[in-house]
Amino acid sequence: MTCKLYYHPQSNFARKIRILLMEKKIDYELEAIELSAKPEYFLKISPIGKVPVFVDEDGTVIWDSSLIAEYLEEKYPHPHLCPQTFQEKIACRKWEEMADTLGDHVIDLWIQGLFNQGKVTRYQSLLQEKISRIIPVFEEQLKQTKYLLGNETWSMADIAALCSFAYHDLRLNEDWKNKYPHLKNWFNDLHNIESVKLTVPPKKAGIK
Incomplete structure (x- = not known):
């Protein structure tokens, strides 16, 4: 099988x-x-x-x-995409969780927009506030390191974040790239990786 x-x-x-x-x-x-x-x-x-x-x-x-x-x-441990030491593994999980939370908020905000066309509800405003609070955290880290867990190699943390930011581009907009240059450079650099290029989502309409 x-x-x-x-x-x-x-x-x-x-x-x-x-x-x-x-x-x-x-x-x-x-x-x-x-x-x-x-x-x-x-x-x-x-x-x-x-x-x-x-x-x-x-x-x-x-x-x-x-x-x-x-x-x-x-x-399937090779190659490792998550660090093996306890502290680094926890750090990876934290970044992955924050990236996934960002993705969840983007999904919710997009769906709310589909059902509330022409007006912005309080819930939509709260979702946007949450998104706007999370994004700068990634920028601050990427001011210091090439990847979310350091300068040596990317990890599951980067993969999760990359996918959520790409989903933001797909469903909402790419405005964050104008405000966060380190995040933008990191995002563009990762798109030179073959597995990333081959999985870029299509832009046709659809429900997640």
């Missing part, structure tokens, strides 16, 4: 895992899921109804991108 990843082409969380699988050179099949009309067989595999879902060659099913990333790091 070949590994399989259930995904949506525009999902930032699915993109995280696609990049990870490519970097680890794991053979896998892709199956796109239409999230506005999820098939029954998918809901049996993933009761929470979200992508990505990874099915390993032995039939093991893992959902949630952070859990999938942890699983892949443990079972």
Whole structure:
């Protein structure tokens, strides 16, 4: 049995895992899921109804991108995309969680915009405030280091953040690039990596 990843082409969380699988050179099949009309067989595999879902060659099913990333790091450790020392591993998890939170806020703000066209609700304003609070934290770190965990190599923290910022570009705008030059340079540099270039989301409309 070949590994399989259930995904949506525009999902930032699915993109995280696609990049990870490519970097680890794991053979896998892709199956796109239409999230506005999820098939029954998918809901049996993933009761929470979200992508990505990874099915390993032995039939093991893992959902949630952070859990999938942890699983892949443990079972397919080369190359490591998460540090191995305790303190560095925790730092990586913290950045990944903040990046995923940013992605969640972007998704929520975009969906709110679809349902509240022509007006801005208090909830939308709160989401924008949260996004605006998170983004400068990445900029401050990248003033000091080439990558989120240092100057030597990228990590799962960078992958998660890259995917969330790209999703911001896709669903909202690219205005953050004008305000945060270190973040912009980091983002552009990472897009020179083959696995990143090959997973750029299409711009057609769709629900995450």
